[in-house]
Amino acid sequence: MIDPRNSAVGPGRHSRHPAVLFAVVLGWGGTSIESRATDDFEREVAPVLLSRCVECHNPGERSGGLDLTTREGLVAGGVTGPVVEPGDADGSYLLARVDDGEMPHPEQGQPRPLSAEEVGQLRRWIEAGAGWPEGRTLDRFERTTDSRAGRDWWSLRPIERPGIPAVRGLDRVSTPVDSFILERLEANGWEPSPRADRRTLIRRVSVDLVGLPPSFEQVEAFAADDRPDAYERLVDRLLASPHYGERWGRHWLDVARYAETSGYERDQLRPDAWKYRDWVVDAFNDDLPFDRFVLEQLAGDELPDRSERTAIATGFLRLGTWNDEPNDPDEYTYERLEDLVHASSTAFLGMTVKCARCHDHKFDPIRQEDYYRVAAAFWAGFVTPGPRELLGGPPAEAIGYEGVLGWTDRDRTPPPFFLLRKGDPGRPGPEVGAGPPSMVEWLDRPFRDPPEGARTSHRRLQLARWIVDPANPLTARVWANRIWQHHFGEGIVRSPDNFGFTGEPPTHPELLDWLASELIEGGWSTKRLHRLIVLSRTYQQASAPEGRVACRDADPSNRSWWRADRRRLDAESLRDALLLAGGRLERHRLGGPSFAPEIAGEALEGLSMKGGAYQASPAEEQRRRSVYILAKRGLLHPLMTTFDFMDTTLPCGRRDVTLVPPQALTLLNNAFVHEQSTAAARGVLADDGGTEGRIRGAWRRILARDPRDSEVELAREHLRRRRDRPDGPDAELWAMASLCHVLMNTNEFLYVD
Incomplete structure (x- = not known):
């Protein structure tokens, strides 16, 4: 908050000599002052210093030479000397800078000057002797302010299972989900939309769960089925279908930045990447518990029951782009580490940890050291500097299975790992040990050395276990939100990859916590959460109800979930529906190598090696479901990209949904x-x-x-x-x-x- 170097008001304004002030400050510790100051300090002073001052005046920054996080730092003052004279607010340099409007600096992230109330709180504190509780250290990450999140941010608080709300409209409650939604609607005096008709409902739930529209015969049979559990039977049949894994596996492939080529100019094929895709599809069909789903992808090679399947799962770590001839191999190693940190933290935690590579996170309670603690978990898979050919990942013999695109450590004891000042490999800082990010205080612990006889570092396994610890407040919330989003078009948190300060808050935080706790208590079963959601009356609502004028006017974006949202088929579902309507969709062949679809010659013009660079698969292969299309980073299928297929270079929890002329022209x-x-x-x-x-x-x-x-x-x-x-x-x-x-x-x- 204070930068004496830029001040027009010099130290001559102070009426006391620095030595006298120092003696006065040292006397702050008197028992009567200390006990009285504690409550007032925490209630009035600490919030102001935390939200308005310590962003710039902390041990790492010390703007103007001043650290305002401790009593000792305040006593030491800044480059021009002391900043506070206890008992004399008008003679205190700190108040002078604030009164002159020179602090805080707007360009340093402060959205506004101190309010009159905040200035008054500082003034009263100084006049009362500027008491500071013994041993108190202000941590700028400890609490949320109006410019950044603290460790008390909503997504970082423990998941507390809420009680199911009592509502009047019990006839509108099919699962507890409805009670949470109805509570808000009834409080506003709104009526939820009526149930969708059966023909609408079977199309909706079929596309949601298996990615395919129902046939005419299926629609008519469901419409005529008068059994009270007809809809529940339909849901169970769809969840048991092998096509369920194809549909929901594709959602995860977006998050995993799945592609089968390396990107960059040569965009080389990774012949075995499709095995990871099949592992994902099978995992969803088998309802692999989500905690195990995480463990296998981050550390399948380190599990006690490791197998070829769990080694394939670690392909998650190999799916990023790969430049086989970087200008600086050493620097590129850190770029690949950044991909691993970003993919893992985004997919499983919904937090942008990679923003802390160069400095403490600007908005979330993630220190720069946290970034390197997480990166150190992957360090054993690299060499620094290493031969160019090793940058692609471990060789097959290291993984232990032929034909597997996976990940493993090169050594159980990796070389030391250092924080990089400003993220620059040429400016190494202090050594950093592997560990989780410190934002979840009660789970903040360093990683242990590998067990005796282990051939790997076991760092990734410890990171994965930290992620799926039931006490971790992020993982279950993030996954429950992703499931909700794909059923409703929007998440309870509408920024599914960002549960931090710049993301959106949940529309129904109690519902999100209830779903997250249900996920954990239900053995991390994804299918169980599907049933709770799609069997709810909230899910079964009509999308275009009549007579809901109050809801429409007050909540046009449907944040209260008072109706269903109409949604366009995504790229894969559209292509599959076209093949199905033409009677040409090959639905019965699941898995195996991908097929290369026919691409118009005009789209191939941009390839650097046109001759033989791309060969379409035989026509019968191209009738398979779209999840099996070859994901070539440098040549994504034009039909798919026109209808908002994902960017394969980064994790994508929510695709763009556009409405543009090329879509109509393509269909025509x-x-x-x-x-x-x-x-x-x-x-x-x-x-x-x-x-x-x-x-x-x-x-x-x-x-x-x-x-x-x-x-x-x-x-x-x-x-x-x-x-x-x-x-x-x-x-x-x-x-x-x-x-x-x-x-x-x-x-x-x-x-x-």
Whole structure:
């Protein structure tokens, strides 16, 4: 807060000699003053110093030579001498700088000058003798202020299982989820939306859980099923489907920044990366407990029951980009370490730890040392400096299994690891031991040496166990929020990768904590949490209810969850739905090497090595589900990127959802879309039901319902006009393909209500 070097008010303003002031300050420790000062200091003074001063005046920064975190630092003063004269606020340099408006500096992150109340609190404290509790050290990370989060930030507090709220509308409660939502709605005098109809509901839950729309026959069967548990049976069937893992595994692959090539100019293929994808799919299908899911990905090679499968899981650590010829191999080692820290902390903790590589985090209680403590957990997998070929990761013989893209340590005792000043490898600072970030105080402990006989450092295993410790407040909250987000389109925390100060607070913190505690107490079962959510009345609400004007006007972004949100199919679901409508989707082949889809020649022009650089897979391979598309960083499939496929270089907990002209143009003109509409037309024409029967067949195949009378008439006219255009025997096919193409361009096909 104070920088005497920039002051126009010199030390001559003080009426006492520094030596006299020092003697007075040393007398602050009197018992009567000390006991009286403690409560006042904590209530009035500490909050001001923490929020407005110690950001710049701390042992690491000492702006103006002043440290305001301890009594000793205050006594020592700054470069111009003492800053406080006990009992004389007007003669204190600290108040002079504040009164002159020179402190705090706005450019140093302070959003505003001290308020009159804050100045008054400092003045009263100084006039009363500037008492400071014995042994008290102010830690700028200890509490939240208006400019940064402290260790008391909401996401860092212990998860406390809340009681289920009592609500009036018990008829609207299917699972405890509804009680938490209804409590807020009833407090506002709002009515939740009614249940969606059954045809809407089966499409919604099918796309959510398996990524595929239901067939006409499935829709009709569910609509006619009058058993009271019909919906519950549907949910259980979908969760048991092998396609569930394909759908939900894809969500995790986004978070894991999954791709099968190295990026950069050569963008080399990693032939075994697909095995990690299959491990993820299988993990979801098997409902692998989430704590085990974390352990295997960070330390599958260090587990007591390690196997080839757990070694494959460590591919999570190998999925980042890789430059095989960096300008500075030593510096690039630290860039790869940054990727590991960022991917791990973002995926599992929802915190941006990598921001502390060069300095203490500007907004969250993450010290620079914390970054290097986490990075040190991965240090045993590197050499510094190392041969260029080793930068890609450990060799196969080190992992212990052939054909596995995995991670392991090169030695049980890695070389010393040092904090880098300003993140610069050329400016090493003090040595740092491996450990977790210190933001969770009750779990802040250094890592132990590896057990006797271990061949690895066991640092990653200790980091993973810290992450999944039930007392860790972040992990269960972050995962429960990710699950909620993929069911509703938005998370309870709408910044799923950032639970810190610059992220969004939860709309329903008690609900989030209840879900997190349910996750832990339920053995970390993801499928169990799915059931609690999708069986709720909140999930089953209609998306376009009538008569909810108050809700619409007061909460247009639906932060109270008073209705369902209409959502567009994501890139994979859209491509799969097109293949399904065309009758060409190969659903029964799960896993195995990825396929390379057909890509237009224009899109290949940017490749540095055009000749033979990209070869599409055989046509039958390209009918597989989109989760199995080759994820080539330098050449992502244009259809997928048009519909907001993720950037594969960084973890992505929430894809962008855009509405732009190229999407409409792609659906109208893309060759793949036309192929599917033609295939759908062939299937429709194969049924000899006359014009009306064929129209009905097109609607059932593409929209999973029968057409309305008005739609039949419009379709008849459309077919008539199209038949009149081309010559030859394909006129009927051309006309029907045109009709199918129209249906594939409708909002009803593209969106889920």
